[in-house]
Amino acid sequence: MQLPESYVFFSQPKINSGKNALEHIYVELASMDARKPLVLASRQVAEQGLTKKFIKSLYDSNVIIGSLYEEVYPYHYACISQLNDLAELFRARGCDSIIAIGGGSVVDLAKGVNIAVSNEGSVMDYAGENVLRKRLKPFVYVSTGQCGGTETSNEAYIENRRFVSDFLFPDVIVLDNRMITSLTRQRAAEAAMVALTAAIESCAVPYNNPMNDLYANVAINFIYENLHGVVKKPKITHGNLALANAYAMAGIAFSNIPPGIVYSLGIAIARDTGLPRGKCMGCLLPLSLEYRVMKHESIRSELLYALLGIEGYCRVPEKDRTQTSIAILRQFVNDLGDILPKSLKDMHVSRYKFEEYSRMASEMSKKRVSQQDCMQLLDIAWEGIA
Amino acid sequence: MNIDRYPEIPPKNKFIKKAYVAIMLWIVGRAMQAASRVDSVVKEEFSHLRDNFLLRLWVAPNGPSMFVGKDKNGKVKYMGWNPRGKKTTLDMQIKGIEQAVLMFTFQESTARATSNDRLIVSGDLDDACSVVRILDIVEVFLLPKIITSLAVKRYPKWSQMSPLRKYIGRILVYIRAFTV
Amino acid sequence: MVMKEITGTSNKILEVDLTTQKFSVFDIPEKDRKMYLGGKGLGLKLLYDRMAVGVDPLGPDNIIAFMMGVLMGTGASCSGRFAAVTKSPLTGIMTSASCGGPFGMALKTSGWDGLLIKGKSAKPVYLYIDSKGVQFRDAKTIWGKEIRKAQDVVLKEGSGAVVIGPAGENLVRFANICSGHRFLGRGGMGAVLGAKNLKAVVAKGQEYKILPVKSKKFEKTKKRSTKYINQNPITSNQYRIFGTNSHVMLSNKAGILPVRNFTGGSHGEAAKVSGERIVAKHNPKFSTCKPCTILCGHKATFNGEERSVPEFETTGLFGPNLEIFDPNAISDFNEICTDMGMDTISAGGTIAWAMEATEKGLFKSDLKFGSPKEVAQTLTDIGKAKGIGKELGMGSRWLSKKYGGEDFAMHVKGLEIAAYDPRGAFGQGLSFAVANRGGCHLSSAFFSLEAYLHMYQPYTTWGKASYTEFAENCFDVVNSLHICQFTAFPVFLEPPIIKMLPTVVLNISLSTMAPLAIWFMDLSVWSRYWSSVTGHRLNMWKMLKIGKRIHVLERYMNTREGIARKDDTLPGRLLNEGRVSDPKHRTVPLEKMLPKYYKVRGYDENGIPRDRTLRKLKIEKK
Numbered sequence A: 001m002q003l004p005e006s007y008v009f010f011s012q013p014k015i016n017s018g019k020n021a022l023e024h025i026y027v028e029l030a031s032m033d034a035r036k037p038l039v040l041a042s043r044q045v046a047e048q049g050l051t052k053k054f055i056k057s058l059y060d061s062n063v064i065i066g067s068l069y070e071e072v073y074p075y076h077y078a079c080i081s082q083l084n085d086l087a088e089l090f091r092a093r094g095c096d097s098i099i100a101i102g103g104g105s106v107v108d109l110a111k112g113v114n115i116a117v118s119n120e121g122s123v124m125d126y127a128g129e130n131v132l133r134k135r136l137k138p139f140v141y142v143s144t145g146q147c148g149g150t151e152t153s154n155e156a157y158i159e160n161r162r163f164v165s166d167f168l169f170p171d172v173i174v175l176d177n178r179m180i181t182s183l184t185r186q187r188a189a190e191a192a193m194v195a196l197t198a199a200i201e202s203c204a205v206p207y208n209n210p211m212n213d214l215y216a217n218v219a220i221n222f223i224y225e226n227l228h229g230v231v232k233k234p235k236i237t238h239g240n241l242a243l244a245n246a247y248a249m250a251g252i253a254f255s256n257i258p259p260g261i262v263y264s265l266g267i268a269i270a271r272d273t274g275l276p277r278g279k280c281m282g283c284l285l286p287l288s289l290e291y292r293v294m295k296h297e298s299i300r301s302e303l304l305y306a307l308l309g310i311e312g313y314c315r316v317p318e319k320d321r322t323q324t325s326i327a328i329l330r331q332f333v334n335d336l337g338d339i340l341p342k343s344l345k346d347m348h349v350s351r352y353k354f355e356e357y358s359r360m361a362s363e364m365s366k367k368r369v370s371q372q373d374c375m376q377l378l379d380i381a382w383e384g385i386a
Numbered sequence B: 001m002n003i004d005r006y007p008e009i010p011p012k013n014k015f016i017k018k019a020y021v022a023i024m025l026w027i028v029g030r031a032m033q034a035a036s037r038v039d040s041v042v043k044e045e046f047s048h049l050r051d052n053f054l055l056r057l058w059v060a061p062n063g064p065s066m067f068v069g070k071d072k073n074g075k076v077k078y079m080g081w082n083p084r085g086k087k088t089t090l091d092m093q094i095k096g097i098e099q100a101v102l103m104f105t106f107q108e109s110t111a112r113a114t115s116n117d118r119l120i121v122s123g124d125l126d127d128a129c130s131v132v133r134i135l136d137i138v139e140v141f142l143l144p145k146i147i148t149s150l151a152v153k154r155y156p157k158w159s160q161m162s163p164l165r166k167y168i169g170r171i172l173v174y175i176r177a178f179t180v
Numbered sequence C: 001m002v003m004k005e006i007t008g009t010s011n012k013i014l015e016v017d018l019t020t021q022k023f024s025v026f027d028i029p030e031k032d033r034k035m036y037l038g039g040k041g042l043g044l045k046l047l048y049d050r051m052a053v054g055v056d057p058l059g060p061d062n063i064i065a066f067m068m069g070v071l072m073g074t075g076a077s078c079s080g081r082f083a084a085v086t087k088s089p090l091t092g093i094m095t096s097a098s099c100g101g102p103f104g105m106a107l108k109t110s111g112w113d114g115l116l117i118k119g120k121s122a123k124p125v126y127l128y129i130d131s132k133g134v135q136f137r138d139a140k141t142i143w144g145k146e147i148r149k150a151q152d153v154v155l156k157e158g159s160g161a162v163v164i165g166p167a168g169e170n171l172v173r174f175a176n177i178c179s180g181h182r183f184l185g186r187g188g189m190g191a192v193l194g195a196k197n198l199k200a201v202v203a204k205g206q207e208y209k210i211l212p213v214k215s216k217k218f219e220k221t222k223k224r225s226t227k228y229i230n231q232n233p234i235t236s237n238q239y240r241i242f243g244t245n246s247h248v249m250l251s252n253k254a255g256i257l258p259v260r261n262f263t264g265g266s267h268g269e270a271a272k273v274s275g276e277r278i279v280a281k282h283n284p285k286f287s288t289c290k291p292c293t294i295l296c297g298h299k300a301t302f303n304g305e306e307r308s309v310p311e312f313e314t315t316g317l318f319g320p321n322l323e324i325f326d327p328n329a330i331s332d333f334n335e336i337c338t339d340m341g342m343d344t345i346s347a348g349g350t351i352a353w354a355m356e357a358t359e360k361g362l363f364k365s366d367l368k369f370g371s372p373k374e375v376a377q378t379l380t381d382i383g384k385a386k387g388i389g390k391e392l393g394m395g396s397r398w399l400s401k402k403y404g405g406e407d408f409a410m411h412v413k414g415l416e417i418a419a420y421d422p423r424g425a426f427g428q429g430l431s432f433a434v435a436n437r438g439g440c441h442l443s444s445a446f447f448s449l450e451a452y453l454h455m456y457q458p459y460t461t462w463g464k465a466s467y468t469e470f471a472e473n474c475f476d477v478v479n480s481l482h483i484c485q486f487t488a489f490p491v492f493l494e495p496p497i498i499k500m501l502p503t504v505v506l507n508i509s510l511s512t513m514a515p516l517a518i519w520f521m522d523l524s525v526w527s528r529y530w531s532s533v534t535g536h537r538l539n540m541w542k543m544l545k546i547g548k549r550i551h552v553l554e555r556y557m558n559t560r561e562g563i564a565r566k567d568d569t570l571p572g573r574l575l576n577e578g579r580v581s582d583p584k585h586r587t588v589p590l591e592k593m594l595p596k597y598y599k600v601r602g603y604d605e606n607g608i609p610r611d612r613t614l615r616k617l618k619i620e621k622k
Helices: A021-031 A043-047 A050-057 A080-092 A104-118 A185-202 A210-232 A237-255 A261-273 A277-294 A302-315 A318-334 A351-364 A371-383 B015-038 B040-047 B097-104 B110-115 B125-142 B145-151 B163-179 C030-036 C039-050 C103-108 C147-154 C189-195 C215-231 C233-254 C275-282 C312-318 C327-340 C344-359 C372-384 C388-392 C396-403 C426-434 C446-452 C464-481 C485-493 C496-500 C503-512 C514-520 C524-534 C540-560 C572-576 C590-601 C611-616
Strands: A014-017 A037-042 A067-072 A097-102 A139-143 A155-158 A161-164 A172-175 B054-059 B065-070 B076-078 B090-094 B119-123 C004-007 C012-017 C022-027 C064-067 C082-087 C094-099 C114-118 C125-130 C133-138 C160-164 C177-179 C182-184 C198-203 C208-211 C298-302 C305-308
Touching: A014 A021, A014 A237, A021 A050, A021 A139, A021 A172, A021 B097, A037 A043, A037 A050, A037 A080, A037 A104, A043 A050, A043 A067, A043 A097, A050 A067, A050 A097, A067 A080, A067 A104, A080 A104, A097 A104, A104 A139, A104 A155, A104 A161, A139 A237, A172 A237, A185 A210, A185 A237, A185 A261, A185 A277, A210 A237, A210 A302, A210 A318, A261 A277, A261 A351, A261 A371, A277 A318, A277 A371, A302 A318, A351 A371, B015 B040, B015 B054, B015 B065, B015 B076, B015 B097, B015 B125, B015 B163, B040 B125, B054 B097, B090 B097, B090 B125, B097 B110, B110 B119, B110 B125, B119 B125, B125 B145, B125 B163, C012 C133, C022 C133, C030 C039, C030 C540, C039 C064, C039 C082, C039 C094, C039 C114, C039 C464, C039 C540, C064 C189, C082 C103, C082 C189, C094 C540, C103 C160, C103 C198, C114 C198, C147 C160, C147 C198, C147 C327, C160 C189, C177 C189, C189 C198, C215 C233, C215 C485, C215 C524, C233 C275, C233 C312, C233 C446, C233 C485, C275 C298, C275 C327, C298 C327, C305 C327, C312 C327, C312 C344, C327 C344, C327 C372, C344 C372, C344 C388, C344 C396, C372 C388, C388 C396, C426 C446, C426 C464, C426 C590, C446 C464, C464 C485, C464 C524, C464 C540, C464 C590, C485 C496, C485 C524, C503 C514, C524 C540, C540 C611
Parallel strands: A014 A172, A037 A067, A037 A097, A097 A139, A139 A172, B054 B090, C004 C208, C012 C114, C125 C198
Antiparallel strands: A155 A161, B054 B065, B065 B076, B090 B119, C012 C022, C064 C082, C064 C114, C082 C094, C094 C182, C125 C133, C160 C177, C160 C198, C177 C182, C298 C305
16 A cells, blocks of 8 residues: 555544444543433434433433434435424523434434534524534434435535535444344445445545545445345344444545545435435446546556455456456446346436536536536446446 | 423433442452452462552442452452542443443453443553453352353463362352351 | 318327428327327327437427317317326426317317427427418517417417417426416426427417217206206306305315415415405406306406406415415416416415525525515516526426425425415325326315315325325316316216215215215216217216326326336425414324325335236336
8 A cells, every 4th residue: 555645534433333332422422521412313213212222221321311302304304494493402401412313314404403503693604615613512423224425424414505514523423233223125225325335436536545445445345245145134233233334434434535426426316306315326336437447547456455355356466456346346236136226217317317417416526527427427327338 | 392392311220230230349349358368369469559559340420339459457358339538549430331231241351341442441550450360360269160251351271270279269259258 | 251060079180390390180099089088188198109208398309289178169068178288397297287268279170189299499480270280480579578468469360379478488497378368387388388489379260160979968968067067056156256266265264275385274364365355355257268157267356457366376375375465466476477477386386485495594585475575576587587586487396406495395296286285184185295297286186075075084094095096087087078177076066866965974985985986976977078079988987997097197107207106295394394273283194195095096115007007007018
């Protein structure tokens, strides 16, 4: 591994993973001088009994739950009216920290509430990149195995606006077996695709960032090793926990690089059509690598290392590593069967909207990806063959 | 929003688990005191510790605790659970009651618990290592092999602890711990 | 002038290509006529056979079909309506609309049963149609004109025309098409014509008389139909006297009147904009489609001028929904929408979104609840695509995806919902969610049975799925005959058995034994009308099956465009927030009704028509 000329890497969260990780929460809160959190969860999480388990884990601690709100709306964005209500609840109960249990919408809402209670004025004034100037209240994220892509990252989507700031990282990420629920095969595959896209694209930049590569490689490896098992038998605890860890690391790696082409296009298509992000990204990801090869762009061999480990990596001659890693990834996605569609045509995405999606993706990635590249990738993905 | 619909939730107590851990801590404390009298290795370990040594092994934040230390005459004594008036030189805090249950139901050894960040140790590192060794020996005396091998890092071989030493030590530790 | 005669129907469709400026004529195959009746049904079938999947609604490959229906021109009661079908630029899926006014009669009596338009003209044109065919005429002098002014010009050449306004020219996504004083309102059909550079289509008319094949049967049916209409209190009294604004107080009482962007269901000042108040203060006169027996349309004096009385949807969404209770102001908004050529439902819904988004800091505008001044200017700006009007003209779905506020963007599948709050009528909630074209109240019009006629309990889910299916099939028949949907009230409610049955028995049978309840209604009025005009046999049951076929075909076409269960939903506000006026804060339990609806429809759990359903209905899978 070469040391690059320069790089920047930042990660805030402390990760607590494994058995009884929940019981560490009160200690982490105490270390941040907090003992009265506002706890947010979605209805789905409440129905699965996870909030009861969470409350039990705080028995015999000195943490008083300021308020438990289990009615976070189940769509994939946080809305301002609910956010303002929760900020009011936070202040009325004298809370000093926030705990989010669940997936993307809960976490985005929690981050929004955190901005509201830690700053003056309207939350929407802080939309954009690096607008926040102050540390926010302590924020703990308890994963339930869902992945919207932004939970452990430094971004949030509130009312479809993107908020990016290192202050939005969770302070603590808790991955406890008891809270990681088994998802349906469909959902598990979609969640994994989001994280896989984030991880691969964060280490697919031409210039390497060794810290980013570390996080991304572990994420890729965990997903590669565990996803098929979880899809076959959704209740495997160990597999689900490994995937949850992968999502956490992918989110951190993703935070240090602007969004890539597949992530940006996936979000653009998902937002317009209502299709799950993971479905869109799963369709585009293997093709994006093939497209880059077509354009004679290099794909670093670290991808193969992440997929196969040291032994598999060494067995493949250097000149074949790029093609092999693409072939393995392609096979990996294909082996999921008909869970993920193979082309945009199969997903009934309208071809006449490609220009709009390309424009949105280019804007989101801050022009890191060009509209032209987006259009070409979408054209390839229409039929699903490079 | 009607905030009364979302009241505070204070934490409840886990009485049974707390009681169990309290009993276990009492037994361990008494056993440490007994072992320091009957076993030469334990005696030696304690002799290297400073004169005002006082260990507090407790469960945060408000859980049961146990004090073992040297009295004015240098003898190792179990000094109860009340922290009032005691100056601890080695504080071993188990982060929560669930973590304590993991340790005292032998699902995790002390060493494993430390690596899993279940314990917070403040004080001299050498003292802490001595205490861990003492605890391992005490557990060998207290429990059958099938359980102790879960609780300790390495179950002592015959060459390290002969069966004679083990069984005689066990009898004496039990007698002293539950009687004197 | 001596008019030639057409017995039955001409079966001839004009197919116009604006790109090549050529036209051709084809005959409707008898099989298609028998399987799809005409009007909307036949229009859908023709587009299904001709249009590829995934076309751009504003591109040249989109086809718009104007379909007359077999009853047009025959003098059947309330038959002066025609249908249009196309792919909507607002929703991206199939849309259809029904319209009165003189164009239908003009085209039919020019000898044509329908008109298909595809392609795109290089320059603005309008079409002149007579019995010989189509002429392409330069629209330079009328392009940019407001609807009424453009209409005045083209109507010098024929007896009926469809015209778009500046909104259609500027591709406002909810632009409509005008025929006389009625509109093809929903789905942005005006923008489809605008994208094709087509300003108007004028038909000469009065060249043919349309005569039914079985005139005696026809006359008997007409007599029975007229009798039902004149007997029914809604069609003979309520609508005739008070127009559709009679819904204001009924909705207010039932708690389904939209207030402040659907945050409330009733308001103390609702009476100020009711039909009763308009009759008392504004001196209304009849102004209706021809031939009409119901006479629901009126003109009245507003701001010193004689103007069309706004329909209830306009009143509801420009009135209480914006917290405006001045009928003169609402009339002003209606006039602007008429001149610009914009759907008042979508315009009202979008403006309400903009007001709330401005309040919440998500969007920048001068719009405020309760303030009419800015609304008038904004509507004009939308029509002209100026300032914030340019973005507002994209509709509330597009706006909410860009600026946020998706939970209070009151649309389904991109089409803004009509002025009925489904939290006070759960069946209407299901109906909005599953309606093929989007947030359509006419798909099953469930609100009328739940909130006005009290034939269903509004706050239960029992029986809602099966009635929704039945009513959708019925109304697809209605829009294919083509006849006015208000004739459903007398057809459903006037047959002797229905009138004699105690309400509770009728309610129970509708909820639990819908096929039995259908026996009590006299839907054969409609099948008899169709069979007497065409000479083909048709009974009530076959007719309902055809309605089912039309509905499922439309759904299938939409699923090819990506519609699935994820789209059969309601705005977040209706699923998660209760009405301010409802102490129980009820929300629509859509998830309880949707699976039952899919089962009754023969769809899978993702809302896609199953192969066996398509086979049973003889829909060829493409």
